Amino acid sequence: MAIFSRFVPDSLSSGPVRSRLRDRLTEAGGLGLWSLALCFAIALWSYDPRDPSANTSSAQPPANLLGRPGAYIADFMLQNFGIVDVLAIFCLLAWGWRLIRHHGLTSALLRFIALVCGLPVIAADIAAVPLLLPALHAPLWPTQAGPGGAVGLSVAHMSIQAATVFVGRGGPLVVWLLGLVLGGLLLLLALALSLSEWRGIGRGIRVLLRQPMVLAIWLRRVTGDRAQARDMPNTVPYPDMSQRVRPTASPASGVRHDTAEASPFQTPLADTGSRVMQADPDVSTGQPSMPGTGIMPVTDPKTAVAAVPKSMPAPVKKPETVVRPAALGSRKADGGKPAQVSLQTSWMHPPGMDEEITQPLLTGGSTPASDRLPWHEETEGQEAAPIIPSLPDDLPAAAKEPARPNLLSRFFSGTNRAAEEPATGGPDYAPATPVAPTEDAYTPPPQPEWQFPPLSLLKPPPSAEATKPTEELLHANATQLVTVLSEYGVQGEIVAYHAGPVVTLYELQPAPGIRAARVIGLADDVARSLSVLSVRIATVPGRNVIGIEVPNTRRETVYFSELLMDPQWAHSRARLNLALGKDIAGESVYSDLAAMPHLLIAGTTGSGKSVGVNSMILSLLYRLSPEQCRLILIDPKILELSIYEGIPHLMTPVVTEPAKAVAALKWAVREMDRRYRAMAHLQVRNIASYNERVAEARARGEIVTRRVQTGYDPETGKPTFEEQQLALDSLPYLVIVVDEMADLMIVAGKEIEALLQRLAQKARAAGIHLILATQRPSVDVITGTIKANFPTRISFQVISKFDSRTILGEQGAEQLLGRGDMLFMQAGGRITRVHGPFVDDNEVEAVVAFLRTQGEPIYDDDVISPQEEDSSGKPFAAPAGGGEEDGLFAQAVEVVAREGKASTSFIQRHLSIGYNRAAKIIEQMEKEGLVSEANHVGRREVLMRRPTEDE
Template sequence: MASYQARGRDPLFDSDTAATLERRGRELVGVGLVIVGLIVSAMIASYSPDDPSFLSATDAPVQNWMGRMGAYIAAPLFMIVGAGAWALAAVFLTWGGRLILHRGQGRAMTCLIFAPIWVALCSVYASGLTEGAEWGHNFGMGGLFGDMMMGSIIGILPFSVGLGLKLAQLFLGLGILGLGAFVLGFTRPELKAIGRFGLIGLLVSYATFVRIAGRSASGAMSGAMTGAQRLQAAQQERRARRMAEADAAAAAQEAIPMAAPAPLVATRVRRADPLPAAPVYEDDDDYIFEDDAVYDEPAVPAQPEKGGFLSRMPSLIRRAEPMPEPELVTREVDHDIDAPGEDRIRAKIAKAVSARGKPVAVPGVQKRPDPTKPLTKGRGHGPQPLIFKPQTRGLPPEPPLTAAARSLPPEPPLTAHHAAPMAAGVATDALTATRGLVRAPEPQGAMPRFAAPRHAEPQEAMPRFAEPRAAEPQAAVAPAPVAQPMPEPEEAWQDDAAFAEMRDFDDYGDDDRHDDHHEDRAEAWQAEDSAAWSAESAGTWSDDDFGEAEEATILDHSTPAPTPIHRAAPAMPEPKKVVQQPVRKPVQLSTRAQLEAQPKLSFEDRNVDYELPPLSLLMSPDQVTRHVLSDEALEENARMLETVLDDYGVKGEIVSVRPGPVVTMYELEPAPGLKASRVIGLADDIARSMSALSARVSTVPGRSVIGIELPNDNREMVCFREILAGREFGDGNHKLPLALGKNIGGDPVVANLAKMPHLLIAGTTGSGKSVAINTMILSLLYKLTPEDLRLVMIDPKMLELSVYDGIPHLLSPVVTDPKKAVVALKWVVGEMEDRYRKMSKMGVRNIDGYNGRVADALSRGEMFERTVQTGFDDETGEPVFETEQIEPKKMPYIVVIVDEMADLMMVAGKEIEACIQRLAQMARASGIHLVMATQRPSVDVITGTIKANFPTRISFQVTSKIDSRTILGEMGAEQLLGMGDMLYMAGGSRITRCHGPFVSDEEVEEIVNHLKAFGPPDYVSGVVQGPDDEKADNIDAVLGLNTGGNTGGEDALYDQAVAIVIKDRKCSTSYIQRKLGIGYNKAARLVEQMEEEGVVSAANHVGKREILVPEQQ
């Protein structure tokens, strides 16, 4: 019966079909688990102690929804774990849903191992609960197991029963939550998403409830507001009459003529003296219903806002339509008299202090809001928030910055008598100066009159305090020589929370009845503080803070505008750049490439003997599409990779990103104490999380970082011509250069086979191994002539190397028969021995020294002499020697290329291994080098002896980590991308990742045809036919194939064995083994040798041999 290897069979389904079947299978399993979970839930929910079970029999009808079988299963569940049986239903339902949705299915086994422990904890926790009246069992809600464990726990705790039960319930509850989240497969991001969803749902529900409640309360509020408006209309009439009387009295006593227009000042105005006479007010017990908007409200009524949180969200994003232009309406003074209280006075003082940060409305300047600008939270009809920077205590005010302020006449000192009426004017001028405006002078002889404003209320929107923007044009006004600014207390503005608290308290007192007498005093304090605040902040605020820089109007064209001062912005530290793009330097052409690029004339002489193949036969690098990733994309990938590593518990920072033509390496600086092996073991998980084909993680030699290599989305093809045209290959000093490809950074990698000295290549089918062998052969053909290099090619597959048959570099035709391959390798061993004898006679150590001697002899026209034994002297019997001259001949390098080593090991493994071992150990000095490749890097092909003698190895993509360890000694080759992606291990176990160049079959054929045009190769006859018998025996003796490597000792054993056989007249393998004390194999070999030489006969039908040599006397 024929047996077949499983490795050679074709799969029943392709990969896509297999993946689809696997997904559908998991979904079916998930549906089954959900059904089981629903059944278990139904059994537990409908459980009744009166149902029949294994321990009780009854004639009553079954109440369980799952029938009698459900009652039989539910009874023992409740008896053992009680209410903890609900945990089983939760496990079935949750994991069934996860398998259906393909969420977290990879960690199912890890989590479900702890499911019994979670069910047990739920049972113990349930035993501490109080059972209801319908619980008809003699055990608790946790079943017999829960009662037993809870009793043991309470007995162990050194507390009372009540306290011990509460502590046990607390810790058991926490344990159930934590372990339950793990058993059900919830990860930290999933728990965060669930919490975020619940919080958002709670907020939306609350907002909906508030909106519905607001609609129901709007009817009641409309009635109350109607009554309030009627009372307010009556109060307005009385306020107008009392305001007119108060204005007339104040104008008669406080009006002071001015000879010159008031200059722009930025001073702190001192508090005015109390008015000499106070008007008589009437008592009014009517309640006042008003708010801040009554004092200064726009002429056009604002659109009513809809109540609720959701209805105000669109207005917080962008204005729906242009807002009307606001106009100020002067408030009439209300003379209602009420007994002032301490709380009312404190409220007014706090209100005056808080009003210092509010902008004062300036008549004559209308604000035009931009309807396209989005609104932010808290933005109303007033100007944009001001930018406030408190001045350091004790610093002098800023010097004057404008020429206009210096040209104005000095301001006469203000007295306390008229300081209060001028507060509003000073505040207005100071505010105008901050916006870059200059007030026009009044005509000569005009006597301006200053009237104290009546409670000029600021806008509703409060200013937002922040640091000023650097490099903004600012202007300041010269202060007055008399009035000095008083230092502001730092506590009033440094704490935003305290300011907000004062603002809330200020708003609270607006709806109360207030006294006009104290109101006037508060208004005076407010005007004083507002003027001082405007003066101190004139050099700090800018036009952009008010949002009206484009609408500023110059009132006096003759006065030069203030000169803005630009402050240099502080130098911000630039963030450290992680991405390090390789510098794309133009390829420096070698001398040969430059000569080939120059046009040649037809009459130029050419070397007709041999000419190296031109580079034009290969594909031009200009045809290769270059792909460059942007720094932003690489930065984003780096941050994403940090997040993925953090999810797996790896703490560190991506310090550098090095993009390349095929892969991009992210250098991770791990946290102290983090093992590199832990990060290397996460290679598959990192590739899955980053949605990459594969990921390779390894340490960077000589550095403390860990390299994470991820493939690029667009792979760039490595051009073979680009490497051959470079200086490193063309002008380098390598004896046998091999163009391996490019490294991760895109730099060419050229190795020297003479220094390796032998190369072992492994990789699965389709990984680019054969293409790499072609590039190595072409690298040698582009560099060396047939006089410098000869090749021996062994191709048991009869496909890859047969194209090179007939080129001048070959020593023999391409060997395809495994038996002839053994003969060719033995010839190479004999050639090595001959070269060592020649170099020994010349007194040199290697092939370079021998070729140097040859070159010197040829340059001087000398010949080599050698002494040859021609016979023996007839008289004396001594050997006769003669000296003959030979022509010096250069020894070329010999490179033996074996494409598939596994096939040779299967045919003649012992002889192949012996030849390879001998060549690998000694062939370097003689100029013979091996390049061996195999697609099966197992231990029976790459034995320990071969690995020990091949320090330089290249591994392409392999199937398993075991194969990677076999060829390289470590993992990583299984994570390569294929198609020329390789790991190159030079001497010293230093591994470099390279991307091999691509050479098409057409290019190889063109190069071979070019080489064949220079004539047929000069084959050596003994390579395939084999040497003569005497030389073959010597080679076998050197390799230890026939005599085990000890000719003299083996002959002595043979003579002893023959003597024993002749004397005892007995011959068998076991007899010879016992007599000589040797092994069975050696004894059998001696018996076979005696049979060949006619000492004994062949074994008969019973295994006995006859002694053919007569007995000696």
């Protein structure tokens, strides 16, 4: 290699010496590359996510075979590139091979660049597989980013998003195939192998592939020989098995005892010590221990103790205790769980949240029944969790800690960290939700033809970073807080502190006689003393402490995708579940709009209101098909919600004119009344029961009719009735989102107020829900009437205490940090601080593009057309509804004129239309003077001329 000749001194420049030296240096270079590849391989093989690294802070000595540097290197490689690191190792081996064989490494720089460019491409292709085919995910992969690593995942997400937006639904697959070709070519270029070397590799692979067959033939021959030997007595005597002691377990008693049973094929063992115990089945489960993982299933203290090397001190025998690992995602606060962090952690089950829940809207296909319970009911599932006897407390730490399995054994043996956790003697609750998210859980089957947007359209959360304040800082802040408060005459002590993603909560226990209001009033002074932007101080409901929320120096962003990956989201039975964000403890917060039943949002400009509204709309789009939920988006600001234009969920194009918005609200009131009537006919009390009843009737082929009075018999004077068939269409939920309410209030304050009041009071049962947002939480916008009818409210950061009081009834929202930081007040007044998720426009665009590919919206022109009374002035105006309605009206006129009869039921029968439309048509005829008013017996005269035979 030319590179090495530079290092050769001139004195050694004589031909043969120089050439030999160059050869040796080249070989050394090749060996160096091989050594590097070996180091990488060892570091990766013995990777353990618990080792100290740039992502994990741990006081434990690293388990990596290459120590701390190995742990750091392996973590960096796996976190960023995943399994693709193996290709880099192959490249190093190939380069080394060429150098050692003196084949040279031409264009070394080009090969290196090809490798550097090829790795992210291949990593992205690997990361994209589970995004495109959720069934092919790798839940046991030890890093959060998955087998493609963080780099691969980011590139995959960006490419899929771009491909969906620019190409459409098939785009991601095309990009994936292109990536595969490009990655393959770059890898070929990087490997730098000649054709003959590739042939050699091919031959090697063929030989390797033949090995299993060769082995099988050899084994058959050997076992055949043994069988022959067994058939021939006294040829080769087996050791006397009756002398061999093999401990086994009695499944019933769980007690170990010795037995003389042994398989004649069992390998004779030199002693029956710990090796025998490792090879034995687990006494409690009957399952074998996990060979290769190094994890010994601990069954009872005696077994565990026996497994401990003899040099360790013998433990004191203790009665066996039993711990149950909590169900994943459980929030039940129990003795083992540290104090809850939220000021409002008592919010576990908001009133009315689960009323009327009949079946989950969203369940994963293979989710066990217990998993489908809503999160606040998961305690039952917990009961069913397997019982694992705990280790005695005084067992040496080394015996308690399970051996750390290496990367591949962990991946293939079906064990993961979550499964190992209970054995480490950690807290007996599952702290987070380490279950790898599966997109299966997000695609419920009610509308098989409808595809829910994949999670890959959203930005993934970055890999975990240590952003929380250190223990020392928290302690120092707590001490400083006590000092600052005592300077203002408030005595007390900080009894606990909890760091969350955005703020840290310090719990102050005030001295007797200190009023909470006095401490709350010191918020600004405390913020100044701690040199932070703002501090929120509030009482903790149900506890004798005052919560002081201090912003963290580094703030974590909550990603929308995180909230949808949380199993709570998939398991929730809420029908209109909204992903609101994370509470100050970092727990995901969701709330059911159906239970709220309407939501009022306020916040100053730039506080994160629009992003919040977007995340709410996306929550609905990720769970409900257009047949389950329709939207009316009212956006007087024009730009905020127009991004959703054209999605099939829309009832009408995004409404931007205040006059049309008023019409839409009026339509919503009419629709509410219509739904009430439909529910009354089926004798049900809410939309969920109505849809169930309709589904049942449809399934049974039932015809549901109602009896309506059509008039009076002219002879007897008695009322006449007829049976009318009811249309069995299920009703979708209807969510009306108003992005800036103040604009509407300016145009038609009183009218809007009255409409909102009517909707707010009655619309819940009819499945109509409102989300109203405003920048101006002043009393002229959020009037007393609106406040009284919207008990569920969210306040993002506001400018003043007064605004905070207007929206929440108490101060505190002015001390929020902006950018999605909010106070969520549920019906009943309990307030929770929530950090809203961040959704950027690209994500929304990608989801919208995906939904648009599935169909056009079916708009209802009635929604924004003026009401009947408005159009009544027009002479001979046909009923609103466009061409089809006009045609119907003309047909009806013709039938009435021909038959000389005019009644709603008559038109219904002849035109096969519903009662409402027929009634509208007959009213229209009356207005146009074609038929008379109904007389005292409900009959109408036909005023138009009958067509003659000739006509």
